[in-house]
Amino acid sequence: MPPDSTPDDELDFDQSLQAVEQSLQMLKARYSQVQLDQQRQQQLQQRQRDLKQARPNPALQRDLKQIQQQLDDLELALESRLFSWSGLREVFWQAVKFGGLGVMLGWLLKSVAG
Numbered sequence: 001m002p003p004d005s006t007p008d009d010e011l012d013f014d015q016s017l018q019a020v021e022q023s024l025q026m027l028k029a030r031y032s033q034v035q036l037d038q039q040r041q042q043q044l045q046q047r048q049r050d051l052k053q054a055r056p057n058p059a060l061q062r063d064l065k066q067i068q069q070q071l072d073d074l075e076l077a078l079e080s081r082l083f084s085w086s087g088l089r090e091v092f093w094q095a096v097k098f099g100g101l102g103v104m105l106g107w108l109l110k111s112v113a114g
Helices: 007-053 058-082 085-113
Strands: none
């Protein structure tokens, strides 16, 4: 342990490291799910193209509607995974924190300079 660090500093670092590791695991899981959804989307699109080329009948029309619904659901799932409110919340608070620090630093420099 470095001479100027305290047990509280190490505890904070350990907690931060665990939070980063947890975020990384969540990101990996989300990435894997997105990949699986994209593969499923490609399979459904191929099946949809194949069905459109076949002779039309009521059973094929039902299958096409079902495939289109699944494709819509997958598209929504993929979009929602790429855009999450929790990610925006974190970015917002970082902007507030560092923006506030920037303003305070600006005031400090202005008062020292003028």
